[in-house]
Amino acid sequence: MVNPARADALVDLVYGGLIALAIVLIATVDTNVGIAFGVGVFAAYVVHVVWKMVRFDPDWMTRTVRETVEETVGDSVERTVEESVEQTVEESVGETVEQAMGDQLDEVQERVESLDERVEGTPRADEVGDADEATDSGEGADDTRA
Template identity: 45%
Template structure:
């Protein structure tokens, strides 16, 4: 038998079962019909996953690969942003520190002031 024909028959069968669940909801009661309909929908979802895996075996790996790429991209982006913020903070701290030539000037001024104070005594 042709696989596409079998899949079409199965899909029609699921359609009939969903119709039966609607009829059960109307005639027997909501609880029975909903339980039957939920079972049909879950089995149909499993059937679709099986069909996708059979016709396109790489679809699951492609979906996982895409999800992993997006997650890694977001994580790396967040980490790069955090590192950039830390670098900016360090740069600000470095800019606040006195430079070597400023320290030398302050030392010279202090030494000069102390010599003047000592000579005034």
């Protein structure tokens, strides 16, 4: 009975020899024939390596697929969460700023209207009381009667 490790080593050496033969065919006979032979040998070698991996570690494919799916889904979820949080924060900040600016705009508008009234000569209610007192006491009147 042949030792499995020796059989695997022998098969690997045979594949190496076949790949070397493909290189010789490419260089000497015909490029197309050598490339076709080399591609066939390489495809067979890939099948052999996959078979060996399955034989020595049956869960390698399941584990590899699981890891790939976890990475892909994790990246996708992370990207989606980032976009959602960013959009929510932008909307919330925008609404807060608009509300604060709206309150300030109302206050500024009231001040502008008040100033407009003063510039047009319409005194405020507290100014009217001060002007009446000044006129009654004679402080605000012009002394041009002399």
